[in-house]
Amino acid sequence: xxxxxxxxxxxxxxxxxxxxxxxxxxxxxxxxxxxxxxxxxxxxxxxxxxxxxxxxxxxxxxxxxxxxxxxxxxxxxxxxxxxxxxxxxxxxxxxxxxxxxxxxxxxxxxxxxxxxxxxxxxxxxxxxxxxxxxxxxxxxxxxxxxxxxxxxxxxxxxxxxxxxxxxxxxxxxxxxxxxxxxxxxxxxxxxxxxxxxxxxxxxxxxxxxxxxxxxxxxxxxxxxxxxxxxxxxxxxxxxxxxxxxxxxxxxxxxxxxxxxxxxxxxxxxxxxxxxxxxxxxxxxxxxxxxxxxxxxxxxxxxxxxxxxxxxxxxxxxxxxxxxxxxxxxxxxxxxxxxxxxxxxx
Numbered sequence: 001x002x003x004x005x006x007x008x009x010x011x012x013x014x015x016x017x018x019x020x021x022x023x024x025x026x027x028x029x030x031x032x033x034x035x036x037x038x039x040x041x042x043x044x045x046x047x048x049x050x051x052x053x054x055x056x057x058x059x060x061x062x063x064x065x066x067x068x069x070x071x072x073x074x075x076x077x078x079x080x081x082x083x084x085x086x087x088x089x090x091x092x093x094x095x096x097x098x099x100x101x102x103x104x105x106x107x108x109x110x111x112x113x114x115x116x117x118x119x120x121x122x123x124x125x126x127x128x129x130x131x132x133x134x135x136x137x138x139x140x141x142x143x144x145x146x147x148x149x150x151x152x153x154x155x156x157x158x159x160x161x162x163x164x165x166x167x168x169x170x171x172x173x174x175x176x177x178x179x180x181x182x183x184x185x186x187x188x189x190x191x192x193x194x195x196x197x198x199x200x201x202x203x204x205x206x207x208x209x210x211x212x213x214x215x216x217x218x219x220x221x222x223x224x225x226x227x228x229x230x231x232x233x234x235x236x237x238x239x240x241x242x243x244x245x246x247x248x249x250x251x252x253x254x255x256x257x258x259x260x261x262x263x264x265x266x267x268x269x270x271x272x273x274x275x276x277x278x279x280x281x282x283x284x285x286x287x288x289x290x291x292x293x294x295x296x297x298x299x300x301x302x303x304x305x306x307x308x309x310x311x312x313x314x315x316x317x318x319x320x321x322x323x324x325x326x327x328x329x330x331x332x333x334x335x336x337x338x339x340x341x342x343x344x345x
Contacts, residue, residue, distance in 0.1 A: 007036065043067050043099060071098035071143040073153045078141065081156040084131045085260070092126040092155055094141035102143040109138035109154065133161050136189065136233065158232075162261025163188035165254055170265075173272035178244050182267045184237045184254030192258035196225060196239040199251040199266075246271070 007015050008022040019039040027033050038045055046067045053059040077095025084090045096102045106121040108114060114121055115128065115135065128135055136159040144150035164187045174180045186192060228236040237256075241248055249271055255264040 010034075038065075041065075041067055043069060046099075067099065068145075068147045069097070069099040070147040070149060071096045071102040071145050071151050073141075073143060073151050078153050079155050081158070083158045083160060086132060086159050086161040087130055090128045090131045090135075090157065092139060092141070092157070094124050094126075094143065094153060096143035096151065098143070098145045098147065100145045100147075102145040105142045105144075107140050107142070109140055112137070114139075131157075131159050133159050133187075133189070133233065135159055158189060160189050160260050163192045163256035163258060163263040165256055165263045165265040167254065167265050167267050169267065171268050171270065173270045174244050175272050176244055176246060179240065179242045180244060180269065181238050181240045182252055182254070182269075184265055184267070186235045186237060186254070186256040186263075187233055188256055188258050188260070188263075189233045190258055190260075191235075192256040194227065194235070194237045195255050196237070197253040197255055198248070199253055241269075244269075
């Protein structure tokens with residue numbers, strides 16, 4: 001009997017439930033026993049059952065059947081993959097069925113800390129008041145109720161933020177005719193568009209498309225660009241200049257743009273000038289006697305040249321020092337009287 005409903009009497013079953021059957025058998029000591037069998041047990045079978053003997057005195061035996069069910073994730077009550085703008089609140093929900101009622105634990109798939117909460121958070125909701133880019137990643141909702149197995153749901157959280165660009169080599173020196181690669185690292189989500197731009201002086205305030213862009217798939221034979229994906233939010237953008245020309249010197253901009261904003265970083269390209277020093281003879285006191293082209297006092301002195309600019313140096317009186325700067329190199333020269341010119345190309 002269950003809840004006042006007679007299920008069987010003797011070998012006769014009064015319920016139409018095909019999962020329930022009754023039979024009797026002899027025990028080891030020769031007594032008769034009646035056995036109630038329930039197949040494919042479910043939660044509706046939970047409750048108290050009574051076995052009663054029809055004797056002059058009442059003999060009853062009570063049983064309580066507790067049906068336990070392992071947890072199962074309910075997708076209708078659980079968050080799917082989520083995107084949120086940086087700085088906004090995010091709530092991830094988790095729902096599961098089971099008996100006993102499941103309890104929930106949240107953790108990151110990569111086992112990193114969940115902000116200041118530690119590596120694990122309890123509860124059916126995970127609330128992050130101000131989502132930042134480092135909160136992005138896969139989260140696991142784990143439901144358990146003591147009945148194995150525990151179950152989990154993977155939820156991917158994506159935090160949208162505007163690009164951030166930087167370069168490991170903001171300044172580069174190169175010879176004319178060489179090949180050089182400019183590198184730019186971009187952090188952003190969603191994935192931005194990328195472009196390299198050669199900035200000329202007269203276009204410093206122009207829009208990016210007016211600054212001679214080198215697109216990633218530019219067909220120009222002297223330029224080629226590559227894009228490497230480090231992870232879902234980081235890329236390395238390289239552009240290679242082959243056979244560098246003088247007009248390639250200057251500022252090159254790496255520009256990244258997505259729905260959240262735009263950012264750029266600069267790589268400056270400078271000519272790598274080779275300083276060459278040669279000796280020349282100067283006649284300090286010509287021969288004033290008979291004959292032409294003879295020199296009474298001859299002096300040897302250095303003449304400095306640069307592949308990046310032409311330097312004509314012939315400076316000052318003895319003991320005086322003339323200091324000049326060419327491509328961040330300081331020279332202090334001690335020569336004799338004449339004139340000095342610094343004539344850039």
